[in-house]
Amino acid sequence: MQKDIEKKRGTLDKWMDFIERVGNALPDPVSLFIILAVIVVVLSAIFGSMGMSAVHPGTGKTITVVNLLTKDGFRQMYSKAVNNFASFAPLGMVLVCVIGAAAAEKSGFLVALMQRVMRGAKCGCSLWLHC
Numbered sequence: 001m002q003k004d005i006e007k008k009r010g011t012l013d014k015w016m017d018f019i020e021r022v023g024n025a026l027p028d029p030v031s032l033f034i035i036l037a038v039i040v041v042v043l044s045a046i047f048g049s050m051g052m053s054a055v056h057p058g059t060g061k062t063i064t065v066v067n068l069l070t071k072d073g074f075r076q077m078y079s080k081a082v083n084n085f086a087s088f089a090p091l092g093m094v095l096v097c098v099i100g101a102a103a104a105e106k107s108g109f110l111v112a113l114m115q116r117v118m119r120g121a122k123c124g125c126s127l128w129l130h131c
Contacts, residue, residue: 041077045069 026032048067055062067073085091104110 041068041073044073048073 027035044065045067047065051064053062053064066076068077101110104113
């Protein structure tokens with residue numbers, strides 16, 4: 001019986017199951033952000049000590065890697081943090097969308113909206129949806 005069910009599952013169902021497993025294995029976004037920030041700081045120390053540099057394709061200016069694990073590196077991270085976030089244009093829109101989504105979720109609006117929208121929908125009875 002189980003093998004028959006597995007045979008009936010399409011490629012899309014298997015792909016969605018894979019995406020769900022991978023997504024569930026990821027840590028929460030705050031932890032992910034902190035982990036990636038630590039990786040960037042460690043890589044800056046490694047590449048900075050090697051004297052790595054790159055040429056900016058638009059200006060032709062040589063950019064050298066700054067070791068962020070030094071005293072000056074920490075000072076640079078903290079002194080430029082506000083400017084980095086303020087000058088990042090999409091950040092304002094992202095913050096507005098996140099705050100709006102959080103307010104809609106906490107107020108129950110999203111649940112009510114989905115119930116209203118899905119009220120007339122017919123169930124396709126795929127294997128991952130229990131009707």
